[in-house]
Amino acid sequence: MKSFVFYNPTKIVFGKDKTKSIGNYLHGKKCLLLYGKESIKKNGIYNSVVESLNKNGVMFVEKYGVKSNPILSFVHEAIELARKEKVDAVLAVGGGSVIDTAKAIACGFYYQGDVWDYFTDKAKIGDALPLYVVLTLAATASEMNNGAVITNEKTQQKFNIGAESLYPKISILDPVNTFTVPKTYTAYGCVDAMVHLLEGYFTQDEIDTSIQDGFVETMVKTLIESTGKIMNKADDFNARADFMWAATLALNGLTTAGTGNHGFPNHMIGHSLSALYDIPHGASLSIVFPAWLMYHAKEKSQNISQKIPKFGKAIFGVEDPQKTIESLKQFFNSIGAPTRLSQVDIPAADLDQIAGNAVMLANKWGLTEYTKGVITDILGLGT
Amino acid sequence: MKSFVFYNPTKIVFGKDKTKSIGNYLHGKKCLLLYGKESIKKNGIYNSVVESLNKNGVMFVEKYGVKSNPILSFVHEAIELARKEKVDAVLAVGGGSVIDTAKAIACGFYYQGDVWDYFTDKAKIGDALPLYVVLTLAATASEMNNGAVITNEKTQQKFNIGAESLYPKISILDPVNTFTVPKTYTAYGCVDAMVHLLEGYFTQDEIDTSIQDGFVETMVKTLIESTGKIMNKADDFNARADFMWAATLALNGLTTAGTGNHGFPNHMIGHSLSALYDIPHGASLSIVFPAWLMYHAKEKSQNISQKIPKFGKAIFGVEDPQKTIESLKQFFNSIGAPTRLSQVDIPAADLDQIAGNAVMLANKWGLTEYTKGVITDILGLGT
Numbered sequence: 001m002k003s004f005v006f007y008n009p010t011k012i013v014f015g016k017d018k019t020k021s022i023g024n025y026l027h028g029k030k031c032l033l034l035y036g037k038e039s040i041k042k043n044g045i046y047n048s049v050v051e052s053l054n055k056n057g058v059m060f061v062e063k064y065g066v067k068s069n070p071i072l073s074f075v076h077e078a079i080e081l082a083r084k085e086k087v088d089a090v091l092a093v094g095g096g097s098v099i100d101t102a103k104a105i106a107c108g109f110y111y112q113g114d115v116w117d118y119f120t121d122k123a124k125i126g127d128a129l130p131l132y133v134v135l136t137l138a139a140t141a142s143e144m145n146n147g148a149v150i151t152n153e154k155t156q157q158k159f160n161i162g163a164e165s166l167y168p169k170i171s172i173l174d175p176v177n178t179f180t181v182p183k184t185y186t187a188y189g190c191v192d193a194m195v196h197l198l199e200g201y202f203t204q205d206e207i208d209t210s211i212q213d214g215f216v217e218t219m220v221k222t223l224i225e226s227t228g229k230i231m232n233k234a235d236d237f238n239a240r241a242d243f244m245w246a247a248t249l250a251l252n253g254l255t256t257a258g259t260g261n262h263g264f265p266n267h268m269i270g271h272s273l274s275a276l277y278d279i280p281h282g283a284s285l286s287i288v289f290p291a292w293l294m295y296h297a298k299e300k301s302q303n304i305s306q307k308i309p310k311f312g313k314a315i316f317g318v319e320d321p322q323k324t325i326e327s328l329k330q331f332f333n334s335i336g337a338p339t340r341l342s343q344v345d346i347p348a349a350d351l352d353q354i355a356g357n358a359v360m361l362a363n364k365w366g367l368t369e370y371t372k373g374v375i376t377d378i379l380g381l382g383t
Numbered sequence: 384m385k386s387f388v389f390y391n392p393t394k395i396v397f398g399k400d401k402t403k404s405i406g407n408y409l410h411g412k413k414c415l416l417l418y419g420k421e422s423i424k425k426n427g428i429y430n431s432v433v434e435s436l437n438k439n440g441v442m443f444v445e446k447y448g449v450k451s452n453p454i455l456s457f458v459h460e461a462i463e464l465a466r467k468e469k470v471d472a473v474l475a476v477g478g479g480s481v482i483d484t485a486k487a488i489a490c491g492f493y494y495q496g497d498v499w500d501y502f503t504d505k506a507k508i509g510d511a512l513p514l515y516v517v518l519t520l521a522a523t524a525s526e527m528n529n530g531a532v533i534t535n536e537k538t539q540q541k542f543n544i545g546a547e548s549l550y551p552k553i554s555i556l557d558p559v560n561t562f563t564v565p566k567t568y569t570a571y572g573c574v575d576a577m578v579h580l581l582e583g584y585f586t587q588d589e590i591d592t593s594i595q596d597g598f599v600e601t602m603v604k605t606l607i608e609s610t611g612k613i614m615n616k617a618d619d620f621n622a623r624a625d626f627m628w629a630a631t632l633a634l635n636g637l638t639t640a641g642t643g644n645h646g647f648p649n650h651m652i653g654h655s656l657s658a659l660y661d662i663p664h665g666a667s668l669s670i671v672f673p674a675w676l677m678y679h680a681k682e683k684s685q686n687i688s689q690k691i692p693k694f695g696k697a698i699f700g701v702e703d704p705q706k707t708i709e710s711l712k713q714f715f716n717s718i719g720a721p722t723r724l725s726q727v728d729i730p731a732a733d734l735d736q737i738a739g740n741a742v743m744l745a746n747k748w749g750l751t752e753y754t755k756g757v758i759t760d761i762l763g764l765g766t
Contacts, residue, residue: 003398015386214601
């Protein structure tokens with residue numbers, strides 16, 4: 001095992017009807033209530049939250065309209081509002097996009113320059129407003145980690161931040177809040193969580209990691225099983241609960257503690273697809289990940305290609321790399337997640353432009369082995 | 384999945400040579416340096432700690448002599464010293480006994496009455512001194528949870544406390560620090576960690592827990608494999624590291640989050656054996672646990688007896704309950720852990736007295752189905 005620091009102070013409050021308890025945790029505060037679309041008004045989550053805030057005398061000011069692949073200009077507007085209203089907390093009611101936006105607001109609130117400086121490493125994140133979450137979409141694990149990804153729509157860059165002050169204080173995880181998540185977004189959430197687990201599993205430089213491998217394999221199996229059940233019955237509480245907890249644990253630091261250096265090459269390429277074509281994050285990953293695995297199986301890349309049979313055996317009961325990757329693609333397609341660029345109308349002629357964009361992130365993330373040529377080759381296997 | 388709150392703010396600093404960093408975290412503090420025997424002077428851990436404290440200008444006063452099954456009178460002495468010296472932190476260098484003692488000191492420091500009131504539920508724990516740990520024995524997980532067990536030697540009661548203020552701030556986990564742990568205590572640590580995992584696994588009232596079951600089975604397998612390697616090579620870094628991390632995760636709240644109510648009946652009976660005969664905690668559990676499993680297999684207890692085949696298949700590749708329990712006993716014996724009371728010279732004639740002591744804890748812990756008769760029957764299967 002490699003050296004590591006594990007620290008995760010987020011308090012998870014998990015279960016049916018827990019949404020109603022959010023006001024207890026915000027007692028005496030004035031918060032920025034942040035959400036995405038009007039859907040939380042239709043499914044009753046908005047009412048539960050507001051009732052709980054009012055019951056506990058929590059003052060709040062609303063800001064809504066966060067979209068998926070959340071954008072910098074919205075963050076700017078929200079920071080301005082938060083300062084004007086002198087809030088002392090941010091309450092995110094939503095999925096990863098809303099939580100990530102909340103994190104950018106929380107740290108940007110105290111920074112005199114442009115918050116984008118944090119994303120380009122021009123400035124280091126210090127204090128942040130305390131962050132509270134009511135999760136409505138299980139996928140990104142942003143509810144239990146200290147990272148956020150925002151797209152600068154002017155520069156077409158989808159970049160990330162991370163800092164100790166950005167762990168949510170409280171995250172309410174009520175599986176019932178996800179009953180109304182449509183099949184497509186359930187599928188994308190499943191892919192996102194699986195790829196979070198598998199980026200580390202395949203790219204880590206430590207080989208002797210029986211605990212971490214067992215955790216990853218356990219959660220990938222759980223995600224596959226629970227997603228299958230949800231596709232048949234959207235309000236299957238146990239399946240939604242398993243899915244939600246697995247997605248949260250998939251990127252909270254647990255499965256990579258002790259595994260050494262690891263990268264997020266699939267997220268890197270996926271972010272470029274989302275930045276250029278605004279396709280959902282999960283859909284970009286279900287295209288890129290099988291292609292990425294196939295590339296490394298062909299290239300016989302050390303560690304990655306050697307681990308494919310272990311993965312195949314644990315998850316699909318097959319050891320052959322081609323069959324393993326085929327099984328994974330079949331699963332993705334079975335839940336409605338695309339596995340080819342053509343399925344989301346991205347022409348093969350654009351590969352060069354996409355690879356050019358992805359290389360910017362490769363440099364930022366230190367994934368220098370991913371040259372424009374390599375990225376083009378990977379994407380070529382997913383056309 | 385059942386509702387739960389998961390919160391664990393302890394920062395784990397894991398890896399070779401991390402002991403030398405302890406002073407960085409205690410900057411500006413005056414701490415009570417607490418340890419057990421002189422062994423940490425022989426193996427160099429004491430020197431590393433003191434050097435790091437001095438280098439960082441950390442003042443400290445020493446208190447040593449914590450014994451296994453740590454006792455209340457020692458806690459009283461240490462609280463008096465801590466007050467007299469006006470320390471503002473406790474640094475535990477040791478295993479579960481030292482850390483548990485440190486927790487009792489940390490909360491007792493601020494309490495005007497007898498700290499034992501916390502153990503008998505006469506008073507509720509509030510503030511505590513911040514707690515720092517350098518772990519030297521992997522077993523109890525006290526380094527990453529908020530519980531402690533202390534024996535009142537006057538009343539022969541081994542009772543526990545738990546409170547949010549008792550999570551260690553920092554726990555340094557350096558596998559090298561455990562290279563000199565003798566085989567016997569490595570074996571007892573393995574048993575303790577395994578039974579921590581399995582008490583929840585077998586007694587939880589939720590059945591649909593694929594994530595938690597997978598985590599438990601992963602870590603039980605890792606503990607069996609790594610202990611085997613350590614028995615052959617005491618300084619096998621990877622085996623010591625796997626063992627250490629598994630033991631820490633075995634009782635930090637992760638594997639029981641979402642599993643509903645669960646009990647610690649084996650710890651209850653084991654604590655009585657330790658309180659009455661001062662036998663090591665791990666040795667008491669390796670005797671009690673197989674007997675407890677056998678009792679429930681015979682009684683066909685709901686959930687417990689039904690889960691034995693799942694456990695047997697995952698860990699030993701057998702589904703038959705008798706064979707599963709036999710495999711477990713064989714493993715315990717193979718590492719030198721006893722599985723019968725006679726192996727630790729406790730006569731069968733004492734069963735009545737032991738059961739009488741255990742019933743006190745059964746009442747305190749709400750395990751009312753464990754009457755004196757039931758406990759006697761369980762122990763009878765381990766004579």
